[in-house]
Ligand SMILES: Nc1ncnc2c1ncn2[C@@H]1O[C@H](COP(=O)(O)OP(=O)(O)OP(=O)(O)O)[C@@H](O)[C@H]1O
């Protein structure tokens with residue numbers, strides 16, 4: 083049997099006691115694997131990561147149904163510092179580094195807990211950070227900031243790394259290099275990764291398994307290699323149509339059902 087590190091069962095999350103953002107989401111993250119959680123704007127990806135990492139209360143949101151199990155512990159309602167201590171480290175979409183501190187100070191801050199992954203090892207993965215060490219983190223480019231954030235996360239004793247939009251705002255070539263590096267880091271360190279991405283192509287290319295979310299639900303899941311070749315996934319999430327606001331897989335599915343009914 084595969085060793086499952088994280089299991090989410092029938093998760094439901096509500097913001098401000100009124101708005102349901104995630105409805106009945108289930109997913110599994112096997113130990114040592116990279117799992118991609120992809121989907122268009124507002125699908126509920128960030129909300130799912132917040133539920134796992136304990137960041138719902140600060141957004142006035144709560145888990146209203148379902149279970150999250152990490153290792154053998156049910157972790158519903160745990161707070162961010164408790165999850166971080168347990169090895170669940172989130173690299174958030176925004177505000178991932180301390181902009182008014184230097185690169186060096188950001189790294190030293192992250193390393194203060196004394197994890198097994200040394201600063202030398204991190205700088206080995208991201209040599210550019212050595213060149214930029216005296217620069218204020220707020221003035222780094224998007225790609226450099228992302229490297230610093232991942233470097234910091236690696237210093238925080240991670241067992242499960244949650245990354246929200248690695249590719250956001252980055253040039254295609256930078257995305258490709260960063261994804262390849264993330265894959266190498268995960269395999270070399272035996273690090274389990276749950277990677278949230280709008281860029282489904284880039285994420286599925288390095289993932290072992292993938293989940294596609296739309297409207298707060300999982301609409302597809304499977305081995306990443308199978309999702310990449312699935313015709314509907316290709317049409318709606320890997321091609322141009324995925325980026326279109328007007329076309330949604332769920333709408334089209336309903337349309338097809340109706341057509342079948344009348345036709
Ligand atoms: N802090 C918040 N307060 C209220 N509603 C929120 C909040 N954050 C997200 N939502 C709502 O929850 C739903 C899911 O949003 P979420 O941010 O999880 O989607 P996402 O898949 O991460 O989208 P994106 O790709 O744009 O980052 C959306 O309808 C969004 O408006």
Ligand SMILES: [Mg+2]
Nearest residue numbers: 127128129175
């Ligand atoms: Mg998001």
